[in-house]
Amino acid sequence: MSATYYIGVDGSGPSRAALRWGVRRAAERNAAVVLVNTVDDEWGLVGRDAAADAERQARELLAEESERVAALHTGVTLTTRIVHGGTAWELARLPRPEDLLIVGTHKTGFLRGRVLGSRSVQIASAARCSVAIVPDTTLDSRHDVVVGVDGSDGCVPAVRIGAQEADRLDQDLLLVYAPPGRSDATEDRSPQTARLLFNAAAVASATASRITVRRRVAHRDPAEALLDASFDAALLILGVSARHGENALIGSVTHDVLMNINVPVLIARGTAATSESASLASTVSV
Template sequence: MKHHVTVGVDGSPEGRAAARWGAREAALRQVPLRLVHAVDWPANPAVPRPGRERADRWADEALTEALTDVRRRHPQVEVTTRCLYGRPAAALAVEAGDAGLLVLGSRGPGGPVGFLIGSVGLSTVVATETPVALVRVSGEPEGAGPAPSGGIVVGVDIHEAADRVLSFAFEEADRRGCALRAVHGWKLPAAYAYAPFFDPDDEREIGRSVMRMLDDMLLPWRRKFPEVSVTHHAFMGSAGGQLVMAATGADLVVVGRRHRQSPLGSHLGRVAHAVLHHAVAPVAVIAH
């Protein structure tokens, strides 16, 4: 069975933006689209019926609106709807289990300062191993098509296994027929903080070594996707900050997050956290 694209909708402008982006992605992948709405209402006979009826009516309206819109825009895409009950983050994470991609909307305050990712979106991202794309509401009119065509940007950590991240990024660039930019940020070893003097040649040599490692990591994927135009850049500094700047004009930014647990549960790393909160382009988060 082909992996479908799942989109969480809630009747908001963010949900509509996510549904439209998800429908375009399903058309590119040539897979079905599933629109889901999570009702945070306990399925318990003791709960008053009128409240449940209002919640169900709101869910029906949100799903019908999104369904009508994406069918009009992408009549070739097979679309189904589903209403879920339970905590939205948990319900969406379970629903994403058999999907190839989960798409969610995220609020932006109206300027180029990026996402205001809510607790539901953040909790869902860390609760699933399925790739999650977060889509910001565009400043363009609702009828406008996709504007940016700046290719795909992927953040690469040369010190971690990045196969899932690179596979996703290269496949997206290949199906969209666009360029791919790989970005890596590095820092000087901690010992340099205690050195009595600093030799600039050391920094340049470390930079060259990092570039070689990045090039070696990308080489198998260049060979697998020879049609994808790839550039790569390694710099000394914050990877999150550089990715946020590179996101301007990009079609999609791809970042990885380590699938790890803390005493407080799963969490995002610093780079993914910075990009999710500040990038202006859609962001795909890949667990690895």
């Protein structure tokens, strides 16, 4: 069954950046698109007229954004949905595990923070499918695909998807590993690190044989290393460990990346292919 692309829309700049990114990708992959707008149920508490007005505004917004999609790519199969409740949780529950959820974010730049205050962080944590978070920033002239490698089971689907994306975009793939607990400039020549990156590169090459795969060990905070490596990248891909089930929350590194986002970030979750990935995970992990 083919994946469906769910795109959260609200008429904002980040929402439209996500719309452009998602529709272009869907057109290239012949994927159906569902535009989703949420209506907060609290409007019903204000009064029946307010709730009806909110519903009307949602319909008008979806009609306007549907016209944008038609102008971007006329061949895309498009439907719309209005859901009621909290935006993050209602968006997260719609897609199937094999689908892709795409949202925009106002977070751009280096605004450090550890509070779970960003809607994109909430969505990425709650979703059971892969999630793309797109900042409202210039995406022209970007190159290469970056994948964060950490040796967990979640990095295997991330590497595979990264290889597929690099192949699709005709770009290099850069694998970045920041050893935990190491922030000094001492070069890491440990056999475990070398084996981790070698095996990850092998997974990438087996997925897309014609791409160029580069490897980097970064001796700094992992989130900062990933943001730095992907500053001019077309896409940054991070995995989510499946050890705690399909609804596992994102880790602290992914959280910090999303709070300081400067590039489209794809949070890759394994689906039906997870059982196939298990043997690769045992090979890649150290």
